[in-house]
Amino acid sequence: MTSGADNRTGPYLELFAGRGAGGPVAARRQQAIERFEAAGFPGSRDEEWRQTNLGPILRARPVPAAGGALGEGGALPFLYPDCDRMVFVNGRYAPAASSPPEGVTAFSLADPEGAGSELLAEHLGASVDGRASCSADAGVHPFAALNTALFEDGVALGIPAGTALERPIQVLWLSAPSADAAAGDNGAPASIEVSFPRLLVVAGENSQAAVIETFAAADPAAGGYFVCPAAEFVCGAGSVVRHTRLQADAAGAFHLGFQHARLDRAAAFESSSLAFGGALVRNDTVALLDGEGADCTLDGLYVLAGSQFTGNHMRVEHRQPHTTSHQLYKGVLDGQARSVFNGRIYVHQAAQKTDAKQTNRNLLLSKAALANSNPQLEIFADDVRCTHGSTIGRLDEEALFYLRARGIGFEEAHGMLVHAFAREVTDKATFEPLRRDLEARLFASLNGGRSNGQGG
Amino acid sequence: MLRVTDLHAKVEEQEILKGVDLEVGAGEVHAVMGPNGSGKSTLAQVLAGKEDYEITAGSLELDGEDLQEMAPEERAHAGLFLAFQYPVEIPGVGNSYFLKAAVNANRKARGEPELDAMDFLKLLRERATLVDVDEALLRRPVNDGFSGGEKKRNEILQMAVLEPRLAVLDETDSGLDIDALKTVAAGVNALRAENRAFVVITHYQRLLNYIVPDHVHVLLDGRIVRSGGSELAHELEEKGYGGFDGARAEA
Secondary structure (H helix, E strand, C coil), X not given: CCHHHHHHHHHHHHHHHCXXXXXXXHHHHHHHHHHHHHHCCCCCCCCCCCCXXXXXXXXXXXXXXXXXXXXXXXXXXXXXXXXXXEEEECCEECHHHCECCCCCEEEECCXXXXXXXXXXXXXXXXXXXXXXXXXXXXXXXXXHHHHHHHCCCEEEEEECCCCECCCCEEEEEEECCCCCCCXXXXXXXXXXXXXXXXXXXXXXXXXXXXXXXXXXXXXXXXCCCEECCEEXXXXXXXXXEEXXXXXXXXXXXXXXXXXXXXXXXXXXXXXXXXXXXXXXXXXXXXXXXXXXXXXXXXXXXXXXXXXXXEEEEEEEEECXXXXXXXXXXXXXXXXXXEEEEEEEEEECCCCCCCEEEEEEEEEECCCCCEEEEEEEEEECCXXXXXXXXXXXXXXXXXXXXXXXXXXXXXXXXXXXXXXXHHHHHHCCCCCHHHHHHHHXXXXXXXXXXXXXXXXX | CXXXXXXXXXXXXXXXXXXXXXXXXXXXXXXXXXXXXXXXXXXXXXXXXXXXXXXXXXXXXXXXXXXXXXXXXXXXXXXXXXXXXXXXXXXXXXXXXXXXXXXXXHHHHCXXXXXXXXXXXXXXXXXXXXXXXXXXXXXXXXXXXXXHHHHHHHHHHHHHHHCCCEEEEECCCCCCCHHHHHHHHHHHHHHCECCEEEEEEECCCHHHHCCCCCEEEEEECCEEEEEECCHHHHHHHHHCHHHHHHHHHHC
């Protein structure tokens, strides 16, 4: 590593040094920080990171986000009815605003009683193992490792074998940065409040659960903060796990997220990632199809305007026969927004009869918006069906003319077509309150974005 | 109602319309016939306001208003309707939702109160019955995955719902089997009215057996070379367009 990298990792190593690494996962935390230290932050030559400008984050001095207390009222705008819920503020559990589900092991990681410390000891960080990036060599993911080393709190959910949860579990990650983050000379804040939300879901054999993660700012006008979450899903044989990841951070936020799913035999994992907020956003996903017949669906939508950046980096590994994966990621970009989709499907030699499909479609609403799409297939089995496709285009002029010829004005016709494009993803949400919320956010984003667009 | 005078239009530096004159009065049905490449569809698209075409000379007026000054949606508000030769598939936009948006956009532009969901549904069902469109089509995305016949029927349904003053049908008959053709024709005939005019653009005389025009025009190489009554369509059927080369020379 260069000395520059040392300067950048130093403040994070100090955060670790200033904190006791106790608890059931102390050894894994220690291992994670060592791996992080050895690898350092990615440089501009790192293929997986070269299109993500980490400068604004790494120039700032990280400060642990202060524990914010928040009543039910503060979280209310983000909570869905008919849900069990666990609310976190700046990465710390807010029990007053929470109503954890019954019948499952659900607890805050900071709970000293460690009601599920066995669960933690067995699973937390075990499958991530610090070596789980989306890159070809599956090297260390620096931010996943940082999360393991530095998370203060989070949620662990253990769903017993054979249990089907009727209500979704909403996990709300609220950021509430203090107002006094000082601005640095070059415009970036001299210090930045950082939190490391951690989620562990262990779905027992033939269990069924739906988890909705919501990332948001208590005050949408909040200044810059850095949220660095990691989520692990251990999907037991025959389990069905639905996961929604709604990223609606404040406009100035940095969000570098990592999620990892391991699927046992005939397990199904459906994850939908909706990204609306933040200035600089990454969402890295690794799915390991580790049992015969395992099936994963990874959908995503990013709606960007202004100078927002969102990167989605995917790695799906087919390790056993008859495994299927379907990915549909769609992006709507206005203003000078930029996006990166890096999708890697890796089919191991043993994974005969793999069925993998990957689609990334991007709709550019302005001349200055830029979408990058890099689908990659690596196939070492010979009897598989793998397809991938990516498109980057503008609104269909023929469709626009058709609508206008029926009397629908330009703005309305434009909006109808963009909505239609994005709704392919949001309509898949089966939980009604969530679907309605996504609709509303989509509407607000697109209408906000339009004013920044080219207009005519 | 519609007055097209010495209309010249080009696309990508190629002149397609070379001086078209056409006058359509209220209550009339005009057929514009011509072979491929004669400029039929260009005329339709220019009327509806497609921006790909540049009008280099001449004028287009609807009820004395200059159409060239109007955006495509404003032409619709003024009562112009184009049944597309190739209706556009719009995945993700429900057919019924689209029709309601269209109806209310027109009503709003004309200063009429918008229809609520119940009133619109009533109108839609009534018109769907009139033009024999299966209600299942209303629940699907606009033209998405429709057969050729379904797309053309959907155009006629839109026309029935939007109640235009001037409807331009661009080769609505092409690709239709005889049953679908009869249905489309019946829909058009049901909408014929004193205050409504039709311009039926077609390659073949076949449709005109079912929609009997008051006037027939032959379009060749960007000009109307001959106009007459409905008997002209039969003459065309017998002689083909080749027989009009001489007429073009005189024109």
